[in-house]
Amino acid sequence: MSIIELGEVRDESTVVPPARRPRAAGRPLRSAAVLLLALVVLAGATPFPERMVSVVPGPRAAAVYLAADDVFVVDPPTPDKDRYLTAYAEPSPSGASVRRRWQASLPRQGDYLDVRVQQGLVLAMGVSATDGVFHTTAFDAETGQQRWQHPGAPQPIVDGGLLLSDPREDGSGAISRVEPETGRLLWSVPVPEGADNIYHGADGRVDQFLLVQPTGEVQVYDASSGRLLRSVDTLPGDRSAFQRVQVVDDLLLLVPPGGTRLVGYGLPGLERRWTADVSLVSWATRCGDLLCVAPQNGGLQVLDPATGLLHWSDPTDLLADVRGDRLLVAGTGEGYVVRDSATGQARTELGKWVLIPLLGRDDPLVGVRQTADGRVVVAELDLVAGRARVIDVVPGLANSCQASLPILLCQGLDGTTVLWRLQP
16 A cells, blocks of 8 residues: 555554565664675575465456455456456475466445455456546355445454445545445445545454544544544634544544644544644654654654654654564665664664555565566565575566465566465
């Protein structure tokens, strides 16, 4: 999930947007050139155990998604505009190929952006080419039988239900609860024109959602019942000013008009806790016991989430990932550096890597980089241990990689999609 400004957080509050092209932070601990040379030599000399390699069937223009223990292929439209979703089981440790489980027809409207497995369903999310409206089609995860289709993008609720967020062309919308098994709509809360809706929860499941009105009113709703829990006016006297907003743990963060402050409110009571002088905030995330804030013009500021007081800052760091109290940052040099969230102290330098999108937020962090002979080094970036552990070297890759170790799914240089079961 890419986040370039404060807005809706789809899953966890600790999701971090991918950083721009990695650059090493200042005060390097050792030479990046020496580290790179060592890894290239290691990649060429280390005999890795034999890996399982499988080609995922499908047209080269197909979109492929790794989800749960399956691989899903969304075919491009046929000349008759038909589209298909095909589910393949990942190969077992002793198997050598993916196994087709089922194939289902997709609604023809628009394009498809994502496929997820949630609540025993396979959810294919698309967007209409004519009006930009999102829609979700649900299939039985075992058989591929279509269960239902509704406008909106899905989000699981803590009690096992699903929310659908349905933004509409005129700027209005609705938040609705759907029964996963049947697709029956249980209730709906309208979203006024110009309002933002954001989620609160943990482990990717929502317990509350918030509506931020253009008038400054903020409303907190229970995600299970749709009941209004609390409402507060955050802009008394200024009734039509735009605010940017994000939820991080039990904090609602607002950037009021002017963009020179960051205001923290407690949830669910919406009590105002603090105001910090942070200009042009782009996004924020939890980092250890603190709050990491990224301004729009770069750099990093680390605040106390209870008081808003500044702990430390760096004008060049670009935050790429957070694991516990360790930050992965890119700075002004040639690679990634691990910092301590409490002090900003550099712990170790990991060098240059391209980070791979992960299936689960807590999955091991995976980085890749190309060797001089065109092969690709795959490594687990362990921020707590402070090391890049090379786990395999694979033939050349093009792009579009996804990872959930030991599975790596990438597009090869010949346009085919290849799945590797890497050795631990």
